[in-house]
Amino acid sequence: MGKSSLEPQIMHEIHAYIDHFIAPHIGQPIKISSSIMMATANAMSFMIHGHRKDYTDATFLLWMKQFKASFKATTKAAISKNIPFAAYFPGDLTGEKDCIYTDVHGLVPIHKIEVSNSFLLMNVDLLIELDWVKANTEALNVLIPEAMKEVEACKESLNPNHMTTYIDKFLYHAQKEQAAGRSEKIFTDGNAGMTMMHLYGAGTETTSTALRWAILYMCAYPDAQVKVQQEIDNAIETLRLSDLSPIGLPHTLENEYMIEGKKLPAGCELMINMASVLWDEKVFEEPEKFKPERYLSGDVTLKKSRTIAFGIGRRACLGESAARMELSLFFTTFMQKFRVSLPAGHVPNINGICSIVNEPVDYQVIFTERH
Numbered sequence: 001m002g003k004s005s006l007e008p009q010i011m012h013e014i015h016a017y018i019d020h021f022i023a024p025h026i027g028q029p030i031k032i033s034s035s036i037m038m039a040t041a042n043a044m045s046f047m048i049h050g051h052r053k054d055y056t057d058a059t060f061l062l063w064m065k066q067f068k069a070s071f072k073a074t075t076k077a078a079i080s081k082n083i084p085f086a087a088y089f090p091g092d093l094t095g096e097k098d099c100i101y102t103d104v105h106g107l108v109p110i111h112k113i114e115v116s117n118s119f120l121l122m123n124v125d126l127l128i129e130l131d132w133v134k135a136n137t138e139a140l141n142v143l144i145p146e147a148m149k150e151v152e153a154c155k156e157s158l159n160p161n162h163m164t165t166y167i168d169k170f171l172y173h174a175q176k177e178q179a180a181g182r183s184e185k186i187f188t189d190g191n192a193g194m195t196m197m198h199l200y201g202a203g204t205e206t207t208s209t210a211l212r213w214a215i216l217y218m219c220a221y222p223d224a225q226v227k228v229q230q231e232i233d234n235a236i237e238t239l240r241l242s243d244l245s246p247i248g249l250p251h252t253l254e255n256e257y258m259i260e261g262k263k264l265p266a267g268c269e270l271m272i273n274m275a276s277v278l279w280d281e282k283v284f285e286e287p288e289k290f291k292p293e294r295y296l297s298g299d300v301t302l303k304k305s306r307t308i309a310f311g312i313g314r315r316a317c318l319g320e321s322a323a324r325m326e327l328s329l330f331f332t333t334f335m336q337k338f339r340v341s342l343p344a345g346h347v348p349n350i351n352g353i354c355s356i357v358n359e360p361v362d363y364q365v366i367f368t369e370r371h
């Protein structure tokens with residue numbers, strides 16, 4: 001994804017973020033959970049189609065809101081996927097209703113296969129009358145055409161001699177397949193829009209949450225903050241300790257597989273228990289503690305190889321290098337410019353709220369300029 005050309009664009013985004021969201025509130029408590037997501041979404045935009053959105057753009061704001069809601073819904077859906085009868089409990093414990101909405105409107109059609117059940121499908125008509133479903137539907141009616149407009153714009157400006165974005169490369173490949181007379185079912189415009197949304201999904205919430213953890217740890221451990229500012233790298237420790245993506249993504253076995261004498265049948269679904277590696281006390285002494293200096297002594301190579309925050313194997317995170325670059329640029333710039341702290345009397349809460357991503361409880365932070 002054009003790492004070197006991305007760097008200046010991401011730096012531009014970081015400065016835009018500081019000017020817009022931090023500079024007017026220096027020395028005052030602010031919440032960053034929603035705003036920082038806009039900055040990481042814009043960083044994704046540079047990779048995906050090449051241009052950022054303004055922080056005041058109404059469609060962008062609507063998108064971020066809808067985005068968070070669907071992330072939460074998908075997470076809850078995992079409960080009823082694995083414990084199907086839980087969907088019959090009263091209320092919306094498992095988030096099935098949100099999933100029906102995604103089924104009906106087709107934004108994430110894969111969920112239809114994964115989470116629907118006959119009981120709820122029978123009630124679709126009833127569900128789409130609910131207020132929150134209407135609100136989400138209205139949001140999608142705006143957002144899906146917007147995504148398709150981006151695809152159309154990229155098509156018009158496509159220049160095979162200067163392809164810098166994901167959509168450029170997708171469309172170019174589609175053209176080549178069509179020119180070769182192959183009937184194209186994968187590289188369609190619809191899938192360009194859909195995979196665009198998926199990339200935003202994979203790369204926005206994750207990176208913004210990692211940054212929120214990094215800043216919270218800096219507030220919780222002011223001594224470490226001083227050391228970080230003296231250039232000890234804490235990004236890797238944040239990735240380990242925050243166990244950001246606790247079970248990775250589910251993967252299905254195509255073929256039967258034997259592991260340590262146990263047979264896993266084909267079709268079996270596997271998830272990684274990240275914490276079993278990230279918090280393994282045989283490798284990380286006092287694993288629950290924030291100790292960035294642990295990467296400076298002992299078997300550092302082993303420790304780094306066990307910091308598997310981006311998953312393992314062939315389906316590990318596609319965006320790892322982009323995410324690492326983004327995190328390091330955002331975090332280093334923040335630490336170079338500001339001291340971060342919690343408002344007086346606020347106690348840092350470093351227990352996460354675990355969903356698809358493990359996010360910190362929302363907190364207020366004060367940015368103070370360093371002299």
Ligand code: HEM
Binds near residue numbers: 204248313317318
């Ligand atoms: C701190 C930031 C991030 C973390 C911690 C993270 C973590 C992960 C994890 C744990 C997985 C599942 C791997 C598995 O199941 O083995 C994953 C998958 C994925 N990630 Fe990330 N990610 C981050 C940022 C990004 C970014 C910025 C992008 C896009 C540029 C991205 C794109 C993807 C994609 C496309 C997949 C699915 C890969 C596949 O199924 O083959 N991620 N990520």
